Amino acid sequence: MDAPSPDYIGHRSRLRERLISGGGDTLLDHELIEYLLMLAVPRRDTKALAKRLLAEFGGMAELLAADAGSIARVKDAGDGVVAAIKIAQAVALRVLQAEASAQPVLANWQALIDYLTARLAHQTIESVRVLHLNTRNILIRDEEMSRGSIDESAVYVREVIRRAIELGSAALILVHNHPSGDPAPSRADIDITRNVIEAGKRMGIAVHDHLIIGRGGHASLRSMGLI
Template sequence: MGVPRDDNAGHRARLRERLLGRGGDTLLDHELVEYLLALAIPRRDTKPLAKELLREFGGIAGLLTADAQAIARVPGMGDTSVAAIKIAHAAALRLVRSEVAERPVLGNWQALLDYLRAAMAHQPVEHVRVLHLNSRNMLIRDELMSEGSIDEAAVYTREVIRRAIDFGSAAIILVHNHPSGDPSPSRADIEVTRAIADAGKRLGIAVHDHLIIGTEGHASLRAMGLI
């Protein structure tokens, strides 16, 4: 037998009081998800579902960044509750992205890493992004260039450079994720980075870095002396 509605309402009221009175840091991960789901499923005890989602996706970061179809496969999740999870992720990304957009990227590196981890670390397949910067190193475009299989995504040097020319980019930062979690660069990662850097140099387009994002951290090919 489920928890009576009055008990659910009282429990949610206490969560709301803690959230509004003392801030979100006072809520455990499952309580955050529970309250979010309660907004979408108001007549149901959402605590068991919240805990199941966190188990299924390995924590709140994995849940928020999970594919909508994967979330929908968890019993008890419908379109409205899946949308609640994805809108929370979209809002979080908008917040951290604004930190990147407001200042020169090279002087705000930690904010950039925070944004990229939130956007890419838990993706189940490889995504390749190119960050386009102007002459002041301000972000002018964050473009998804390729979406690959579980372990690869195609990157074409000519296409990357062509898009940089289209946007009038003074510099670019290459970014992709490793679904394995290990951000160590592969030989192919190094070779394609050098090919793009060489092509860009001939046209006055700098490649500031190639960042690889994984759940175990990140790798910078520039910091590793590979470009």
């Protein structure tokens, strides 16, 4: 493989110096992605690929949330590129999840919304998640229940409660995304939530809320007076 040209080495050094001296705010979106990809494919100019990836998915948040298969279909995006993007997403989500778990979620609501938005807002497939809380309302587990439309076939009420009993959960928050971007709840969203609430009552497990995440924001069934 040919060594990088001197011009390329100089460009990489300038990016590194700007990042170290001024922080990430000194780099444009494509430069951040470019530098990330440099670490994955160090002997190749990644500027054009970074711009191509951002253009393909519409922005940085959408790129990080994209599935591996979709990223791999972009020209020149091999396994190293896919892995670099997905590890960046994993690190970001891990940090946000830690912040959301640091305090009782009801007193740390914005941190929870930030985490869920980063995880779900730009997904192209509907994902149903259950947040399990302890008696202090601290997040103890965040699990994906299913992928696909939220209906009786996707959300098995007994399975939600069974899993809560296994984990010793005192309360739950149901979450799913609307790939359309509009977080407005459907009739099925409301009905499923009420079914889980009723089943939880019989076992002493509270359901604090059902959050719907979309690119246009989020909806809380509790705040809307629907549960």
